[in-house]
Amino acid sequence: MNKNSSNIMALAPNTSNKRETICIFGTGDFGRALGHKMIQSGYPVVFGSRSTQKSSLIPKDAEVLSHAEAAQKAAIIIIAIQRQHYNFLTSLAEILHGKVLVDVSNNLKINQYPESNAEYLAQLVPGAKVVKAFNTVSAWALQSGTLDASRQVFVCGDDMEAKQRVMDIVRALGLTPLDQGSLLAAQEIENYPLQLFPMWKFPILLSLCLTAFFFFYCLIRDVIYSYVYDNKDFSFFIAISIPNRICPILALILLALVYLPGVLAAIIQLYRGTKYRRFPDWLDKWMLCRKQLGLVALAFASLHVLYTLVIPIRYFVRWRMSSQIISQALNNKTEPLNNTYVWLSDSYLALGILGFFLFVLLGITSLPSVSNNVNWREFRFVQSKLGYLTLILCTAHTLVYGGNRFLSPSSYRWYLPNAYMLSLIVPCIVLVVKLVLIFPCLDKPLTRIRQGWERNPQYS
Amino acid sequence: MNKNSSNIMALAPNTSNKRETICIFGTGDFGRALGHKMIQSGYPVVFGSRSTQKSSLIPKDAEVLSHAEAAQKAAIIIIAIQRQHYNFLTSLAEILHGKVLVDVSNNLKINQYPESNAEYLAQLVPGAKVVKAFNTVSAWALQSGTLDASRQVFVCGDDMEAKQRVMDIVRALGLTPLDQGSLLAAQEIENYPLQLFPMWKFPILLSLCLTAFFFFYCLIRDVIYSYVYDNKDFSFFIAISIPNRICPILALILLALVYLPGVLAAIIQLYRGTKYRRFPDWLDKWMLCRKQLGLVALAFASLHVLYTLVIPIRYFVRWRMSSQIISQALNNKTEPLNNTYVWLSDSYLALGILGFFLFVLLGITSLPSVSNNVNWREFRFVQSKLGYLTLILCTAHTLVYGGNRFLSPSSYRWYLPNAYMLSLIVPCIVLVVKLVLIFPCLDKPLTRIRQGWERNPQYS
Amino acid sequence: MNKNSSNIMALAPNTSNKRETICIFGTGDFGRALGHKMIQSGYPVVFGSRSTQKSSLIPKDAEVLSHAEAAQKAAIIIIAIQRQHYNFLTSLAEILHGKVLVDVSNNLKINQYPESNAEYLAQLVPGAKVVKAFNTVSAWALQSGTLDASRQVFVCGDDMEAKQRVMDIVRALGLTPLDQGSLLAAQEIENYPLQLFPMWKFPILLSLCLTAFFFFYCLIRDVIYSYVYDNKDFSFFIAISIPNRICPILALILLALVYLPGVLAAIIQLYRGTKYRRFPDWLDKWMLCRKQLGLVALAFASLHVLYTLVIPIRYFVRWRMSSQIISQALNNKTEPLNNTYVWLSDSYLALGILGFFLFVLLGITSLPSVSNNVNWREFRFVQSKLGYLTLILCTAHTLVYGGNRFLSPSSYRWYLPNAYMLSLIVPCIVLVVKLVLIFPCLDKPLTRIRQGWERNPQYS
Structure with a gap:
């Protein structure tokens, strides 16, 4: 981390009362990188995790709570876990009702599943507003700040307002959101990072x-x-x-x-x-x-x-x-x-x-x-x-x-x-x-x- | 049409309750291309035409009605007809009152008329909010998706809110709106596509x-x-x-x-x-x-x-x-x-x-x-x-x-x-x-x- | 000035009832250039100055008033004066309360002062919402319209809504706003134009x-x-x-x-x-x-x-x-x-x-x-x-x-x-x-x- 980012880090407490709290499910690589970047940009971040013990890897200014507690603290929840673990979310359906769920997942192969991960998520938690975003961004690039590659974040979702809110976050992180339409576009967006010219x-x-x-x-x-x-x-x-x-x-x-x-x-x-x-x-x-x-x-x-x-x-x-x-x-x-x-x-x-x-x-x-x-x-x-x-x-x-x-x-x-x-x-x-x-x-x-x-x- | 677009086509019904209905006057080449693209992006589209018979060329998911009926269904009306046929719009003045009219027309020569087409339209229908847009976009490029040339859409108009709504549509179509100021800028915008370096x-x-x-x-x-x-x-x-x-x-x-x-x-x-x-x-x-x-x-x-x-x-x-x-x-x-x-x-x-x-x-x-x-x-x-x-x-x-x-x-x-x-x-x-x-x-x-x-x- | 800009100039009166009035403190080079550009884009502009005599250099359509009078006419005030003269603003604290102050200043050396000019301004007028912007734009480029160099305007500030309003103005001037976060980022933004590769x-x-x-x-x-x-x-x-x-x-x-x-x-x-x-x-x-x-x-x-x-x-x-x-x-x-x-x-x-x-x-x-x-x-x-x-x-x-x-x-x-x-x-x-x-x-x-x-x- 260069001097630059530590600099920006300092301003988090100052702005925390301005930006809305974001919840991130999953403390894996990508979840942490995204959380780190969001804290830099002034968002209070709360992680939802199975183990609420705070590891040294999690950004200092972030809280770590159980999934249910974390979800209650925020209106926007980033689902930074793998598709095969999505099914536990059904148990949280009540808490997630009406919330914005951001699916950031990627697959290993083109058209790996019959439906896109985001659509699968929408089926599992029908009461939530699912938005697909951030899947084309690299965790490493987020963290190091060297976004030489594309700064474009493809966003899609059925709920216009939810999508708008996610796009505002994207902009606040210094990235460029691109509205790709309804959630049916998620399949294509999930295939995009797997393509090679x-x-x-x-x-x-x-x-x-x-x-x-x-x-x-x-x-x-x-x-x-x-x-x-x-x-x-x-x-x-x-x-x-x-x-x-x-x-x-x-x-x-x-x-x-x-x-x-x-x-x-x-x-x-x-x-x-x-x-x-x-x-x-x-x-x-x-x-x-x-x-x-x-x-x-x-x-x-x-x-x-x-x-x-x-x-x-x-x-x-x-x-x-x-x-x-x-x-x-x-x-x-x-x-x-x-x-x-x-x-x-x-x-x-x-x-x-x-x-x-x-x-x-x-x-x-x-x-x-x-x-x-x-x-x-x-x-x-x-x-x-x-x-x-x-x-x-x-x-x-x-x-x-x-x-x-x-x-x-x-x-x-x-x-x-x-x-x-x-x-x-x-x-x-x-x-x-x-x-x-x-x-x-x-x-x-x-x-x-x-x-x-x-x-x-x-x-x- | 490649697989891609037919894919996106499918999602129209799903999103129709999210996006507002757009009316397009004129079933010519450009009107159809724009309608097609809008349906792809999830907008319900209704065409206003002299003959309400639906031809095979008009996008399947679009309705074709008389001008008056179509105008009543939407708050935003794209005027995709040629300037010399604008005068019939005076008869619709009552229905068009308060609506956003989007002038997409181009001329054949630089400074062909004393006033720009958009200003002429504003004079004909004084109660409507006229916005100039889309005139620099090619119908062919819209339809084929090969927007290699400029994705920039120059927008101008006297009503800030109407302009904002049109710019949102532009963004939703995957294009980049550029606010050029009040309607007086229309003359320049209409000359732009006629310029050659x-x-x-x-x-x-x-x-x-x-x-x-x-x-x-x-x-x-x-x-x-x-x-x-x-x-x-x-x-x-x-x-x-x-x-x-x-x-x-x-x-x-x-x-x-x-x-x-x-x-x-x-x-x-x-x-x-x-x-x-x-x-x-x-x-x-x-x-x-x-x-x-x-x-x-x-x-x-x-x-x-x-x-x-x-x-x-x-x-x-x-x-x-x-x-x-x-x-x-x-x-x-x-x-x-x-x-x-x-x-x-x-x-x-x-x-x-x-x-x-x-x-x-x-x-x-x-x-x-x-x-x-x-x-x-x-x-x-x-x-x-x-x-x-x-x-x-x-x-x-x-x-x-x-x-x-x-x-x-x-x-x-x-x-x-x-x-x-x-x-x-x-x-x-x-x-x-x-x-x-x-x-x-x-x-x-x-x-x-x-x-x-x-x-x-x-x-x- | 080429034909182009004089053209756009003409449309100012027409749009003046649409855009909000902007006040500019300081009739120096940059203040005038910015005022000129804003009038072109349809904003009514009022200058605040020590001498309210209107010189020939000030854009024709702008008013020149005393600082206090000018500030009362607008909700957004551009502070186009040098940091060493900021202290007179304390006397206007009451009038400036709740207003958006835009700091456009630059320094002569990297890290010249312990705190950025924008933070200093925020300390002097605690009741105002300070936003840093426009410091990377050249007065000459603004006036001549030859923005070959960067069109990017870095914006930062603690008040989200004030920042948003300034970013809207930036967009209306044909420039690209980039949200850089809270006011702590001002130091970096002020150093930016002094950097040489x-x-x-x-x-x-x-x-x-x-x-x-x-x-x-x-x-x-x-x-x-x-x-x-x-x-x-x-x-x-x-x-x-x-x-x-x-x-x-x-x-x-x-x-x-x-x-x-x-x-x-x-x-x-x-x-x-x-x-x-x-x-x-x-x-x-x-x-x-x-x-x-x-x-x-x-x-x-x-x-x-x-x-x-x-x-x-x-x-x-x-x-x-x-x-x-x-x-x-x-x-x-x-x-x-x-x-x-x-x-x-x-x-x-x-x-x-x-x-x-x-x-x-x-x-x-x-x-x-x-x-x-x-x-x-x-x-x-x-x-x-x-x-x-x-x-x-x-x-x-x-x-x-x-x-x-x-x-x-x-x-x-x-x-x-x-x-x-x-x-x-x-x-x-x-x-x-x-x-x-x-x-x-x-x-x-x-x-x-x-x-x-x-x-x-x-x-x-």
Whole structure:
């Protein structure tokens, strides 16, 4: 505990006549941490426990009484005990009648029980007003004051006034209450702290699969082929050269996959002639994880940039360059400047730089604090206009990189095209379809459909 | 609709006795979306419509009645119809008397009508309490739950209590209400969603003009001059070399323009001997868009870094280097290490790196979530001290880059100096004036003026 | 003042009957700015002043009366005068009885007086309800509307209702009130605006000391040694080469110091057999500044990346490379490709890239707006799992960079090992101890201790 908190501690007696008494059932870790924090914030706290002996762990300014006595002293009771011990509360039903019971419990698995702990509590003590809260807060963070992680406390409950009172306590503790509606939302709130980046699962899984595929593809083309035909050992390509092929490919494909569902949705709406029918489930889910897909794509693009910029530092590249120069010098002939190469080399680099720059801009605007400060029109402008421009630049970057190698037979080894050619398929499809959708003959009906017009209206 | 929302849907009946009934006039897109969201959040919703036939689009749990019947069922009525149809509300004036009317409408153009829609509504139904809200929220975002863009709902109205009730609803929907004052603020709130980065217009326009100017300047000096005198085709400079000249120039000029208004303001205050007179309008506007100017400058600086780092990968650069080496090898002479060059080259790179690093730091602290976590003294320290240090480093970077070329006649083509020399004018002026202002004989009176002292006090 | 604010100004008369009158004692800079803002937000404002002559500086719509008259007109009185003039308020004690006095004052030094200004005010006027607020807001920012810095207003006070009323005013001004508890918190709130990055002091001081040490260390080994033995002037190493040695060393050491306190805490808990005893003070403080340590480490890592990427552009590097190539060409011998070197060079670069990438990811998740959007489990996952992975990658990067040079005698000059070897000590210790702690025989008791188990329980 730092000086800070002991400081605040001192003010408890002073304010105790201002704030209402809070009762906490359970002297476990979380109960104690919460009690400690509440005393700091000026609430008189009374613990309800089986053993009323006051241990040294319980905050000094708190009382410890039996459950029944403690409950009588307060209108708000925090139930900081585990679900499997809830049933003893039925014996206190009379005392708990009309009181606010705050369920702070969590489960070990998602959807562990058929009903949420808070609803179970409400069934056990029907006369009480059950509010779910505090389950997403860490006991350790409460106590140490290092609430680096979320300060948000999700609150739900059927009784509006009880919920309001709990939210006031949350605010007084320096946390941010978020009203999540009625007690039926408790299931979701209880699942929340068990989740591990649920929206990121699909993008990360997809990119892992694609990475594995392209890794073996490049391994076969670049390492094994050379080994078999030229008996050269290029296994060190695994460290930088192959990753630097995979990263841009994945960045481009994932970026295109961000814009594909929008294009598909437009086609579906045009075909159906209405926007009032639900999209298929997979499309809905896909649309909801577009931001995550885009950010994973940005991660791959950033890696590609780093891998590319270290090229001139690599020992292999330096060695290859100096041996080329030496052989030219020894043969006494200089290669003339190839103007086409100069143009291709400079413009694919320039396209890549501009594409990456816009991509980073898109990434920055997706930061919560930035996107909170733009209005809807600005957000749409950035995410749609700038997004498509990014896709166009990155696709052009890849096309110009290919240059005149597309048709050269030497770039097909074992009939396998260069990996970057595969990466162009999805973005090109998206861009072509989008271009078609911009034509007035399709854009006009689409705009009208999106404004609510229906080809075959369902009601007069 | 994902599983999530259907889940929450289920809880409506349960809470219906807790939340007050809301009436929505208009069954259009936005009205339905808002109704849907309100039902999800536990509000009983009744729609007021010309045709009371219930279409399949209207949320299942909502009633549809005539306008008059619907209005009688609720104390809060959302007017989700277009301004041009408002006049029918006069016929309902009696029923609407004392009710809270929430105007959610938007216009198609900025300042389309002389008075805001909300004020027009207040004139039509003088007995009602009109509150403006929800106009910045997108119907689509409400329905899909993907409120990536702003969750902020601007609320204004003359009746404090009515406003408070609407803000409670906003909070219950999981959005963030922002009290904007009386109904006169409605005009601004209605213009808000039509704006497209209003603060960014001047910085972006300015940088586009400067970019165009320097592009042609460099084109003449680097491409056309070479073509005319040496008959060499350097047109490929357009891809990378010329952008990499323009970007640092713009970054430096714009960064200096961030600090110029502060210096001008100090001079004006010193001259006037008081801080209590308004600055000219152009200076006020300039000061308000300094952050945007700085961020555009940072964008150009980042592009400059990327363009610079790809230099060794460019085919042209590699070709030039290897032909130089080969010619040296063939002539059997090695260039000795020039110690001055080594120092100049290393120190201009080091200055550039440090300048860019501080610049990025400034950019990060301007992120809303970061600047919210620093106090005023810290913010001033970063933006003023670190800002000037950045300007000094970047100016020094350019000066050292110039090195001993400033006076070399070969760097003047057609009497045009190198472009980077032009870029040094504004930053050098800013730095020199700032240096002068730091002298005690000027700094002391300035500090006193800023603390409220006046040379010629206007009142005893 | 921009068009915007004058606009809002106009609405004052309209709302004056809605909002309660506010009295401001003192017509100084801050008092006027606050009055101006309050009038904009629709509050009728009356100033209390010694001279009731209305100067041109006072907002037009405000009245100026004597202190006693002004105080009688309002229930809330802002005390915008300096602490040393507070004593005249005792004469007004009768009028001020029961009123809300808002103390907005700041001091010039931290802990300047034994008690906070707000507590002093409460002693002087015992009948009034004193609330501390607004002291962190800048007068200039209030007036110009450019509240780029914190919009947070810390509020504290012993009377809950008075505090609530002040917080409502704060909200109405468009600022965010933060309830800090009872009036004892005023001391801290008054110190807050005087602080300059208090959490950053230790990390920055530490890194400055380490930088100085390693700078001289490298200077001796790389510049002075060469000068003494080979009579070569490598003083230009100061610009880039030496910084590029110091930066990665500091990044690695500081990153390891982020994870060292966690490891120490685990050892202490294991040794004590309980988690219920406080850690030593230094460990607590260290743990609280881990985030800052990590961000300073990230800054050094970013500089290292920039310094490394400009290597091929440096004149010295180009000169050295071309002279090597020329001498090889002249001697007509080509160096064969060393496969070990290729592997070492490519894999240390790849490890560095991946390590830096993860490091930046850690940095992004530490942005307040991002960490607010992850739950506790996700935050732990990122900061602990990804953090250790970053440390492993960066340590491996340094080890592979060393390669087979560790034992080569040529890398010891004056018996001093290469600087990077020193940097490996702390991270290797952290990683080894962490590895040991993962063994089940230690991990199991540690997990149980952290769940609340005690080896020697202190109470039955």
